[in-house]
Amino acid sequence: MELLYYFIFCFSILFLLPKLLLQKKKHLPPSPTALPIIGHLHLFKKSLHRTLEALAGQYGPILSLQFGFRSVLVVSSPSAIEECFTKNDTILANRPYCFAGEHLAYNYTAFVWSPYGHHWRILRRVASIEIFSSNSLQRSSIIRNKEITHLVRQLYRGSDGGKLQNVELKSLFLQLTLNITMGLITGKRLFGEEEVDVELREKYLEILKEQPTGQTMFMSTLDFLPFLRWVGFVGEEKKIIRFHRKRDAFLQVLIDDRRRRKSDSTQTMNGERKKTLVDALLRLQQAEPDYYSDDIIKGIILIMFTAGTNTSAFTLEWAMSLLLNHPEALQKAREEIDNNVEEGRLIEDSDLAKLPYLRCVINETLRLFPVAPLLLPHVSSEECSIGGFDVHPRTILLVNAWAVHRDPKIWFEPTSFKPERFEGIEGEREGYKFIPFGLGRRVCPGSGMGIRVVSLALGALLQCFEWGRVGPEKVDMSEDPGLTIPKAKPLEAMYMPRPSMISLCTQP
Ligand code: HEM
Ligand SMILES: *[C@@H]1O[C@H](CO)[C@@H](O)[C@H](O)[C@H]1NC(C)=O
Ligand SMILES: *[C@@H]1O[C@H](CO)[C@@H](O)[C@H](O)[C@H]1NC(C)=O
Ligand SMILES: *[C@@H]1O[C@H](CO)[C@@H](O)[C@H](O)[C@H]1NC(C)=O
Ligand SMILES: *[C@@H]1O[C@H](CO)[C@@H](O)[C@H](O)[C@H]1NC(C)=O
Ligand SMILES: CC(=O)N[C@H]1CO[C@H](CO)[C@@H](O)[C@@H]1O
Numbered sequence: 001m002e003l004l005y006y007f008i009f010c011f012s013i014l015f016l017l018p019k020l021l022l023q024k025k026k027h028l029p030p031s032p033t034a035l036p037i038i039g040h041l042h043l044f045k046k047s048l049h050r051t052l053e054a055l056a057g058q059y060g061p062i063l064s065l066q067f068g069f070r071s072v073l074v075v076s077s078p079s080a081i082e083e084c085f086t087k088n089d090t091i092l093a094n095r096p097y098c099f100a101g102e103h104l105a106y107n108y109t110a111f112v113w114s115p116y117g118h119h120w121r122i123l124r125r126v127a128s129i130e131i132f133s134s135n136s137l138q139r140s141s142i143i144r145n146k147e148i149t150h151l152v153r154q155l156y157r158g159s160d161g162g163k164l165q166n167v168e169l170k171s172l173f174l175q176l177t178l179n180i181t182m183g184l185i186t187g188k189r190l191f192g193e194e195e196v197d198v199e200l201r202e203k204y205l206e207i208l209k210e211q212p213t214g215q216t217m218f219m220s221t222l223d224f225l226p227f228l229r230w231v232g233f234v235g236e237e238k239k240i241i242r243f244h245r246k247r248d249a250f251l252q253v254l255i256d257d258r259r260r261r262k263s264d265s266t267q268t269m270n271g272e273r274k275k276t277l278v279d280a281l282l283r284l285q286q287a288e289p290d291y292y293s294d295d296i297i298k299g300i301i302l303i304m305f306t307a308g309t310n311t312s313a314f315t316l317e318w319a320m321s322l323l324l325n326h327p328e329a330l331q332k333a334r335e336e337i338d339n340n341v342e343e344g345r346l347i348e349d350s351d352l353a354k355l356p357y358l359r360c361v362i363n364e365t366l367r368l369f370p371v372a373p374l375l376l377p378h379v380s381s382e383e384c385s386i387g388g389f390d391v392h393p394r395t396i397l398l399v400n401a402w403a404v405h406r407d408p409k410i411w412f413e414p415t416s417f418k419p420e421r422f423e424g425i426e427g428e429r430e431g432y433k434f435i436p437f438g439l440g441r442r443v444c445p446g447s448g449m450g451i452r453v454v455s456l457a458l459g460a461l462l463q464c465f466e467w468g469r470v471g472p473e474k475v476d477m478s479e480d481p482g483l484t485i486p487k488a489k490p491l492e493a494m495y496m497p498r499p500s501m502i503s504l505c506t507q508p
């Protein structure tokens with residue numbers, strides 16, 4: 001018997017050895033020395049996009065790393081990015097399995113986490129039609145305008161006549177984008193149901209306090225070192241499950257509430273207007289109850305909250321900070337608005353096409369501060385090759401947009417704020433050197449909506465108020481580390497109403 005085992009053992013070695021040797025021969029990208037077991041996980045200690053930018057400078061734009069048990073490929077040059085998202089796009093269109101996907105994203109059915117395939121395609125199409133199509137964007141413009149007007153009036157009420165007044169903008173921007181998202185989902189504000197709205201909002205903010213970080217949601221240590229899940233880190237997992245239960249209950253209330261309303265109010269108030277995102281999704285559910293379960297609907301709503309609020313709010317905060325540090329750009333953007341939007345009316349969606357400089361300011365903001373500096377992790381489903389290097393299946397792909405956006409070989413004076421650099425740049429091979437929304441099949445579907453929110457809010461703030469810095473020193477532009485980069489110090493500014501816009505701010 002033992003002899004038999006021995007024989008099998010030798011036999012398998014004989015077969016495996018050449019395979020192992022061959023695998024070693026694979027042409028892998030350069031890699032810094034890895035520590036035992038954790039590999040390069042220690043890189044997470046500091047700001048990951050900056051660390052990877054420095055490593056790319058040292059080892060070249062294609063880098064392989066080891067995060068615990070998982071291989072990682074980091075690309076930081078337009079040509080490598082082009083290869084990833086053209087010829088190899090399908091292979092790299094997957095998302096890594098991560099325990100957050102299971103616990104926080106309805107077992108990978110919420111489509112940010114969903115693997116590339118049939119289900120992802122369907123949900124992405126549903127979202128495109130119901131949320132991101134130009135028709136839907138048109139319809140939701142009422143909500144954006146209403147919330148931005150609300151913000152402007154709130155600021156006006158807090159102002160001190162002709163004197164400059166201090167205001168903290170970060171939390172206002174977060175409120176604004178949250179209110180817009182809430183409006184899209186439930187439509188409450190629109191229908192004069194303000195009280196219910198406030199209650200739901202409070203509940204959501206309460207839940208958010210326990211929100212895991214972006215890193216936990218996509219690249220948790222538990223994903224890289226799964227044995228920790230059995231050792232003592234399970235507390236972390238329990239916390240996340242508890243958080244999910246709370247959030248799930250909240251999302252369920254949102255759906256049930258609309259469902260009840262739909263059945264007892266017989267579509268009175270001008271039917272068409274009453275369409276909210278939840279209504280649209282419930283209609284899909286009626287048609288195909290098996291596919292569009294409540295979990296699927298909650299997954300879509302959840303994505304609106306997680307992908308759609310902080311991204312826009314942070315971009316708005318960075319844009320305003322940059323303008324405060326560059327008053328001449330602020331002045332230029334405002335003049336453009338004053339010359340193209342009649343006095344006494346707030347900027348609207350249809351004005352945006354006439355405001356190229358405003359768009360340049362926002363592009364330049366997204367270049368310097370792409371809120372997802374490493375995009376979201378992708379993963380390879382098969383063997384492929386990038387830049388002549390071999391990439392194994394199940395390798396996590398990180399795209400360092402931050403590094404590309406600040407590469408002096410690509411951009412002139414890359415760290416300076418120069419919105420003009422985007423003038424007349426259209427049509428060039430922009431595609432691979434300016435990628436704040438990612439690219440390929442997994443490109444951000446919310447870019448149009450995000451740009452609108454940021455442009456309209458920024459435009460309205462410039463239209464209605466004079467702005468200045470709190471002191472003579474420049475606004476501190478350091479960022480907090482993480483997968484989305486918030487400004488480390490919440491933005492404060494001085495403001496006062498512009499006389500020409502007062503009537504607009506005081507209308508009922
Ligand atoms: C300034 C604002 C925004 C920025 C900079 C941004 C950036 C990004 C980036 C970099 C990705 C990852 C792309 C990739 O995996 O390669 C992404 C994905 C995504 N974003 Fe955005 N985003 C913004 C606003 C929004 C908004 C407003 C929404 C929705 C309301 C949204 C919804 C999504 C969704 C659903 C995905 C996942 C797509 C998929 O996995 O198929 N984003 N975004
Ligand atoms: C997720 O789905 C897989 C198979 O589809 C199943 O084995 C697993 O238990 C599910 N996890 C949860 C948390 O429902
Ligand atoms: C957001 O909505 C809440 C509740 O309706 C309101 O109190 C708050 O002023 C709004 N914030 C902004 C910035 O519009
Ligand atoms: C959004 O950002 C705020 C402030 O940085 C944070 O407290 C909150 O948890 C974030 N929310 C989400 C959904 O990531
Ligand atoms: C801003 O960047 C986008 C790419 O995300 C590009 O299509 C657009 O033309 C740019 N706009 C301006 C005015 O530079
Ligand atoms: C598997 C596959 O399609 N790999 C392609 C990835 O892109 C490189 C470079 O463009 C091609 O050479 C590979 O064939």
